[in-house]
Amino acid sequence: MSEPVGRAVLIAGPTASGKSALALAVAEKFGGEIVNADSMQVYREMRVLTARPSLAEEARVPHHLYGVTGAASPLSAGRWAVLAAAAMREIAARGRLPVIVGGTGLYFRALVEGLAPIPQIPADIREAVRAEVAEAGPHAHALLAEADPVLAETIRPSDLQRIARGIEVFRATSRPLSAWQQEPAVPLVAGNFAKLVLAPEREWLRDRIDRRFDLMLEAGALEEAAAMAALRLDPSLPAMKALGLRPLIRHLAGEIPLEEAAEAGKRESRAYAKRQETWFRTQMISWNAIFAQDSESLNEKIFPFIDDLGLTRS
Numbered sequence: 001m002s003e004p005v006g007r008a009v010l011i012a013g014p015t016a017s018g019k020s021a022l023a024l025a026v027a028e029k030f031g032g033e034i035v036n037a038d039s040m041q042v043y044r045e046m047r048v049l050t051a052r053p054s055l056a057e058e059a060r061v062p063h064h065l066y067g068v069t070g071a072a073s074p075l076s077a078g079r080w081a082v083l084a085a086a087a088m089r090e091i092a093a094r095g096r097l098p099v100i101v102g103g104t105g106l107y108f109r110a111l112v113e114g115l116a117p118i119p120q121i122p123a124d125i126r127e128a129v130r131a132e133v134a135e136a137g138p139h140a141h142a143l144l145a146e147a148d149p150v151l152a153e154t155i156r157p158s159d160l161q162r163i164a165r166g167i168e169v170f171r172a173t174s175r176p177l178s179a180w181q182q183e184p185a186v187p188l189v190a191g192n193f194a195k196l197v198l199a200p201e202r203e204w205l206r207d208r209i210d211r212r213f214d215l216m217l218e219a220g221a222l223e224e225a226a227a228m229a230a231l232r233l234d235p236s237l238p239a240m241k242a243l244g245l246r247p248l249i250r251h252l253a254g255e256i257p258l259e260e261a262a263e264a265g266k267r268e269s270r271a272y273a274k275r276q277e278t279w280f281r282t283q284m285i286s287w288n289a290i291f292a293q294d295s296e297s298l299n300e301k302i303f304p305f306i307d308d309l310g311l312t313r314s
Helices: 019-030 055-060 077-093 105-112 123-147 160-173 202-219 221-231 245-252 258-283 295-308
Strands: 003-012 032-036 097-102 189-198 288-290
Touching (some): 003 077, 019 032, 019 055, 019 097, 019 295, 032 077, 105 189, 105 258, 189 295, 288 295
Parallel strands (some): 003 097, 003 189, 032 097, 189 288
16 A cells, blocks of 8 residues: 655656756755665665765765665665655655655656565575576576466576576465566555656767766776676676676776777667666656756756646645
8 A cells, every 4th residue: 555755756867867966956946855766876886887976966965775785685676665665754754855866767666656566585585596596597597487487488598687586486475476466566655746757869868978987987987897896796686787887897807998898888878778768758658758958957947847736835
């Protein structure tokens, strides 16, 4: 059952679209606190690589759910939604405006539309399945096909994270994950929400992505990549798929020059932005698309919109 949180601003958008700066401006103007909805910015080891707000920016208004887990401990959409809903209720209880911002569409869906009510998986089952899947490698897909043939049809053999999830749910509940996913979803929060999707012009976004990656390299992205490589994590973990991380690790291993790694990171980021745009366009149809693309234009469009919705009044 969803719990009311009153008012909130939800800001989605592709990588490098300026959504974090917009969220900060909204929070400062309307007395808000920011809640992260980016699946990579939850990892504490990668501030630069995931373009998390800087320490100075985080000091301007309270920020929540940034760097809350280690790279070895993924945060599922369902678990994030529970944490985000709790943060929103706490912010609202203080008389402040929750501002939810990020680029992970599934996180937003879990929060405002809900996910299937899958029971919590016991830690011992999860650990045993993850070890078994890691040992089996690509052959783990056959294990999933035995447990949940419907789900197996939708998952690539290389996607060990989702394969493990399907197997662990079946072993813990004796019911396929695909069956659980047919259960009615219940949103975790309800209220008067301004739902905004940034949709900047594609060439402008491509240029911003490229410039930002160069700035990230200057700010220490290579050092973060070296620290991640030193952890020797399972390459199938979500954190190891951070944009630009894998090519930078290849450079550090002496496999490719830095220029090639940087170009690969930019290419990954541009491709990801395109996938995000497709998701937002097809899965968030009812959200308000904002086509302005510089900070001043965004503020001019969005501040009056928030005022008109009455979100600044409790």
